[in-house]
Amino acid sequence: MLGTPRLLTLFLLVQALILAALLSLWLWLPKSDRFHQNYMFAAVDAVDRLKAERDTRRIILLGGSNFGFSASAETLSRQFGMPVVNLGFHARYGFENMWRSFRPYLDPARDLIVISPEYLQFSNLSGYSDIFCEAIYLGRTIELEAREIACLPDVLRFSLWDAAYWALGKRHPRDAYFRDAFNAYGDVTAHYDLPPRPFESDKGYIAVPQTQQQAFVDFVREHIVGAGFRIVYVPIFIPRSSCKREDDVLEFQNRLLAAFHQPPVHNTDELCYPDELFFDTWYHLRRPGVERRTAFIQHQIKAVAPLFRTAVQSRP
Numbered sequence: 144m145l146g147t148p149r150l151l152t153l154f155l156l157v158q159a160l161i162l163a164a165l166l167s168l169w170l171w172l173p174k175s176d177r178f179h180q181n182y183m184f185a186a187v188d189a190v191d192r193l194k195a196e197r198d199t200r201r202i203i204l205l206g207g208s209n210f211g212f213s214a215s216a217e218t219l220s221r222q223f224g225m226p227v228v229n230l231g232f233h234a235r236y237g238f239e240n241m242w243r244s245f246r247p248y249l250d251p252a253r254d255l256i257v258i259s260p261e262y263l264q265f266s267n268l269s270g271y272s273d274i275f276c277e278a279i280y281l282g283r284t285i286e287l288e289a290r291e292i293a294c295l296p297d298v299l300r301f302s303l304w305d306a307a308y309w310a311l312g313k314r315h316p317r318d319a320y321f322r323d324a325f326n327a328y329g330d331v332t333a334h335y336d337l338p339p340r341p342f343e344s345d346k347g348y349i350a351v352p353q354t355q356q357q358a359f360v361d362f363v364r365e366h367i368v369g370a371g372f373r374i375v376y377v378p379i380f381i382p383r384s385s386c387k388r389e390d391d392v393l394e395f396q397n398r399l400l401a402a403f404h405q406p407p408v409h410n411t412d413e414l415c416y417p418d419e420l421f422f423d424t425w426y427h428l429r430r431p432g433v434e435r436r437t438a439f440i441q442h443q444i445k446a447v448a449p450l451f452r453t454a455v456q457s458r459p
Contacts (some may be wrong), residue, residue, distance in 0.1 A: 175308035178281070180315035184322040185211065185232035185329070186244065186278035192228050192329055193248035202227040202444065203249065205241060206259045207234030208331075209379060209426035212319075215437045216328035222441055229329030234261045234426075236278065238359070239269035242366060244278075251371030255448055257440065258363065259377040261426055265355040268362060273297055319423070335430045340423035344382040351395065360402045375447045376403045377440050378414055381425050386415035405447050413439045 202223060204210045210231025219227040230245060238260060249256075276297035307313075315321050317333075324333035367374055378396040386392055389411045396414060397407040408414065420432030428436055 173309050175305050175312075176314040177308045178305045180317075180321040180323065181277070181281055182320040182322065182324070183233065183274065183277045184281050185325060186236065187282050188322070188325065189228070189230050189232070189245065189329060190248060192327075193230075193245060196226045196228060197248065197250070200225055200253045200255075202255050202257060203245075204229045204231055204257050204259075204329075204440075205245070206231045206238075207236075207261045207264055207426065208232055208424075209234075209259060209261055211325070211329065211331045212334065212422065212427035213380075213433055213436045214330065214440055215433055216330050217326060218434075218437050219441060219444075220328060223444070227328065231329070233274050234264045235267060235272045235274040237267050237269055237272060237275055238264050239362060239366075240271075240275050242362075246366075246370075249372070251373075254372065255375065255444070256367055256372050257375045257377060257444065258367075259379050259440075260359060261379055262349045262351055262381075265351045265359050268355070268358055277301060319427075334422050334427070335433075337422070339419075339421065339429060342421075342423055342425075344384045344418050344421060344425065350391065356395075356398065360399070363403070373448060374403060375444050376400060376405055377443045378408060379426070380414055380416050380428075380436065382418045382421055383415045384418050385425065386411055389415065405443075 202216075202219060202225065204214055204216060204227065208231055210229055211233075212231075214229060214231065216227040216229035230241065271293045276294035279294045280298045280301040317323075319331065319334035319337060321333070324331050326332050363374065376399060378400065381392075392414050393408065393411055400407055416428070416432060416435070420428050420435070422429050422432075
């Protein structure tokens with residue numbers, strides 16, 4: 144009996160050493176080209192962009208791939224004379240997860256938050272998804288894995304896949320969805336000169352239950368506005384062929400604008416874009432569409448946040 148505590152201690156120590164060895168092996172495993180060029184590195188690289196611009200006033204675009212593919216932070220940076228960081232890459236990452244991931248690198252005294260949720264994001268406000276877990280896997284830090292236990296099965300699956308890709312010498316396709324598709328501002332630009340791809344353009348509008356809409360508003364009020372940040376809400380766009388119920392689209396967006404104390408829009412010109420402006424999904428625009436959307440974002444910021452612009456211009 145006297146030896147039992149010692150045996151238990153020895154057993155636990157051996158298990159801890161085995162676990163440490165496995166974690167070290169996992170961290171140092173060779174990575175394939177598919178790993179290094181994974182599109183979801185956008186979540187990791189976004190943190191680096193935020194860290195690089197922390198000591199200045201900034202405009203932050205926070206949302207799904209509608210921002211990544213369809214807004215030009217580079218253009219907005221020139222227009223406003225300050226850094227604009229595009230954090231838009233994938234709606235299924237989850238809006239709450241986005242905020243939780245990037246909040247430590249944001250400052251309410253310096254950053255203006257621009258939000259433009261896609262219709263699907265209202266039903267995926269929080270929780271885990273394979274997209275979120277893929278970004279956790281790419282970050283490859285023990286701290287994140289320990290905190291996000293729910294992702295461990297996905298992390299194991301991604302690790303096994305990548306080991307196979309490395310062994311087979313598989314390379315990541317260089318189309319519109321790879322790590323180097325982003326410019327230094329966080330904009331996806333690799334698709335600008337690519338031909339449009341077919342997709343079901345007439346299914347972009349999805350009616351959002353008011354409970355989900357209210358949950359989103361409550362989250363923004365509590366966690367973003369409540370933390371002292373100023374926000375600008377920019378209504379999302381969809382293809383014109385999806386706007387069969389224009390009154391519903393207009394009413395939905397104006398409810399959100401009213402919830403954030405912003406003036407309404409009076410027509411669907413910036414809510415329903417011509418189908419020929421789209422690249423491959425309801426929220427990814429070609430270059431002419433990006434220019435139009437960026438101009439609308441600029442207009443919304445100027446209309447809603449003049450005090451922010453004045454404060455930025457008047458401070459050293």
